[in-house]
Amino acid sequence: MKKADPKNSIPTSTAEINKLRDLSESVGDFIRYWGFRRIHGQIWTQVFLSKTSLSGAELTQRLGVSKALISPALSELEAYGLILMTEDGKKTKRYSAAPNVIPVIKDILKEREAKIIATAQEKFGTLHKIHEKRGEQESLLQSDRVEELGQMITLAQFALNFIIGQSDEESLACWTEEALKAEK
Template sequence: MSSSTDIHRQAELLAADAIGDVIEHWGFRRVLGRIWTVLFIAGGALSAAEIGERLQVSSGAMSMSLTELQRWGVVRRVWKPGERKEFFEAETDFWKMISKVFAERERLIADSVRERLERASALLEGLPPTDATRFSLDRVERLLSFVIVAQTALDGFIKSRTVDFSRFGDLVRFPIRAVRSRRGA
């Protein structure tokens, strides 16, 4: 029969793999989620060697991954009195971590998408008003309205770390009116 330590490690790896999959789905390297999870579950600081041993990750990969995790603010370096090696601990505030990623990464993507849709709309507005042009312009403006709603929700989340879905109806109607009034429709 397995010892409680073995079962604990098995549960830790199962959780690390699950979060690694989620993190990978978000476009990050899977190992980042696995390392963060081990630190989160540990509840205290671990050395890079301890984390690497638990996850079977090389010291080079650990070093690069811990640097990246620190840059994102989801892991921090801590020192233990009397110890020469560095230790690391996980950020435990989920909203803080997610809002940082949203602010630094998703916001840039949303801004880029909005800017390109606005350019597409302007190009279509410059064409003769045929049925095909009006149809395409309407569709591009619907996409633009959706992006404006998403940006508004994202900005609200980043600032408040909460999302209030009760006003989404207003958020959807306002950008559509704003886009249509801009083109005089």
């Protein structure tokens, strides 16, 4: 009898579940940099990729975490508009991904990142005035580097404004097209 070639066999559901958990953890790690908790990214990935809506119990099992960690995170993701909650006939809350996350991302950029950049611009402006007043000879700072940093902050503000200013459909199409170009 001929042995099955492991390269050509379909992975077991256990393998798929484990790889999905690995991906969920990676997305969780990434999303922490956006001010969310790791569990938010883990849950969102599971819900986004699932063929069917998921209950809190299913998410607890899939992620191997406690219900105490899942429950508040589900409420928070729902409040952000990243997931939607429905109840089945048994009063079990089930969660599915919001159809378009671009508006949510843009709102977060407006609320948080815009404030961070505005603060950096303000503090840079104050330092720049002091640097100019002291002059090249008296200042502790390199003039060309001061100007370069100012340009970086301006570029960050421009990029943020560009992203926020795009319509949701334009954003997704534009971002996807650029990402696909970058992959090649």
